[in-house]
Amino acid sequence: MESQKLNKHYRDDERLHKIGDKIRFYRTVKGLTQAELAQECGDKDWSQISRMERGLVNFTVSYLFLLAKILDVPVEKFLED
Amino acid sequence: MESQKLNKHYRDDERLHKIGDKIRFYRTVKGLTQAELAQECGDKDWSQISRMERGLVNFTVSYLFLLAKILDVPVEKFLED
Numbered sequence: 001m002e003s004q005k006l007n008k009h010y011r012d013d014e015r016l017h018k019i020g021d022k023i024r025f026y027r028t029v030k031g032l033t034q035a036e037l038a039q040e041c042g043d044k045d046w047s048q049i050s051r052m053e054r055g056l057v058n059f060t061v062s063y064l065f066l067l068a069k070i071l072d073v074p075v076e077k078f079l080e081d
Numbered sequence: 082m083e084s085q086k087l088n089k090h091y092r093d094d095e096r097l098h099k100i101g102d103k104i105r106f107y108r109t110v111k112g113l114t115q116a117e118l119a120q121e122c123g124d125k126d127w128s129q130i131s132r133m134e135r136g137l138v139n140f141t142v143s144y145l146f147l148l149a150k151i152l153d154v155p156v157e158k159f160l161e162d
Contacts, residue, residue: 010122010147011143015142015143015146016142058141058142059142060091060139060141060142061139061141061142062092062096062097065093065096066093076160079157079160
């Protein structure tokens, strides 16, 4: 396997965009605005959610679990192709 | 839903420990040492993998996809309870 030669700053932009689309989908299903979801996540800055939904934030696995819990969605749903 | 009052530095240590156990499991199934997996991930420092396996690193979703690709495991497997 050719080494990825990437380190922990590794970004998978394609995946981040797909996850972002799913965050937007499940947020709207839940009937939350970006500001409301940000607040639930403890983020004062609603634009954090906006950036995430556009695949611009390489957020942590812990944060993904937090989103899944707040949006009442199994975390695996965010990772489906 | 009582706001989590946590922000993007949010850590889910319980989950991180569970994921760490799975990284160790699938790494050993693949027959890689921590140093070999670290190298495949582009990390010069094998202790990064050691810390991850002990649930001490709140790594990114992109890095989780990288681990899944290198260990030939569907990413969902790392998130199962």
